Amino acid sequence: MKILIVDDDDFVRMLTRVSLSKVGGMQVIEARNGAEGLIAATEHIPDVIMLDVMMPVMDGPATFAALKANALTANIPVVFLTAKSTPAEQADIKELGGTAIFTKPFDPLSLADDVRKVLSEPR
């Protein structure tokens, strides 16, 4: 499975990559912000995109909207990865319409399984 991680934090990106690749056996592509993420998504057409919400240059919601507006990437499932955890913040993210929301901090040993699980659930 090919997954694109879009997150501005170098450490979070690196650790997510290790979790998904070493533990989960996934092929990981990385992007540092939404703008880079859009380019990577159209170049690699991943099976799923893991998208941070708060990022400089182009944040998660704007990136999500651009992904959905592009025919090449519109059908790629998007999992939001966010440090926003209050019910109101979660509700705002849910309204955007992604496939799932994962809240930081996540369990690195189950992250890949969690991604596979949400992708296998009927939508």
Next chain:
Amino acid sequence: MKLVPLGHTPTSDAPTASRVSPQWMAAAIDGLRVGMVVVDAGTGHIVFANPFAEQLFGFPTGTMPGHDARTLVTDADRATPDFFSRARTRALDATTEWTARAHDGREFPVELQLTQCDADTGLVYVALIRDITERQALDKIRNEFMSTVGHELRTPITSIRTSLGLLDGGVAGQMTPSARELVGVANRSVTRLIALINDLLNLERAGREPADTLPYVVTSVDELVTNAMADVAAAATARQVAIEATPCQRSILADPTRAQQVIAQLLANAVKFSPAHSIVQVECRVEDRMLRMSILDRGPGVPAAFHSTIFEPFRQVTSDDRDRSGNGLGLTIARAIVRQHGGRIGVDDRPGGGAAFWFTLPLASEPRV
């Protein structure tokens, strides 16, 4: 016009009343930096408005009296059947927030204090109105700030927690038993740090949100208890503690997420301090149109000296058992939520040993079966 609050009949020989000059009163009301609008309770028409009220609502000087008071509210409120009766129920003798409508149709948020007076011309409502546009804008900035703080704190913690999780999972190679023990300590500490940050943000929010902005819903108490029991089921199983709830069959008017949080917090505490193989009991009854729920355990109880302080931040009863210590904010958050709903919270000794934590929340008018 002479205004006399109901229940306070001045007498001519009252020394204070005799010294109040009508001119002073008029000057004070004219100079108030708060809108004052007096409405005839019978007709619903404005009979008096001070200059600040006319300025606030954009009426030319002296033109506000005579208008129907509903011209000052939104179209939706104006279309509400029985608007005056509903507004009176919600606002009388309280401070409430409304969306007001200016003379030019512009809508803006206001805070309203409404009192009822028996004037010499009949019953009137006296409304004191403040524009809270700026306050709401500041609240929004504060919300965004707290959200950013939460985000900025959680991001590095995510890296620490994830690194520790990967080490613990052997992703970076096998660790010696000593190294594994140290990673375990770090892992547990970071877990507590995350819980503390979440609790601080919750507490900040509970202490700031005005009570009338909560999403009140008629909520089944039994559903809340069932959900809260599910929240603590893993901890209860681990401690071999059973939870038994007597069906309540009532509904409360509350923000269900927060009400469940209160019940789960008290259940978690009860489970944490209960001896193995004991039972935590949940009971409820109606008391003064409020639901009173009690969570009863057979733990060591709360010493009387702590009964009044245990709900203060970081005021735990000292425990040498690290397993039983929390971050000291759970009960403070529970109290903040209960108070937001207009309820009370406390702890008593349970006859036969143990603690009896209780709280009250407003009952919905219809019983739910």
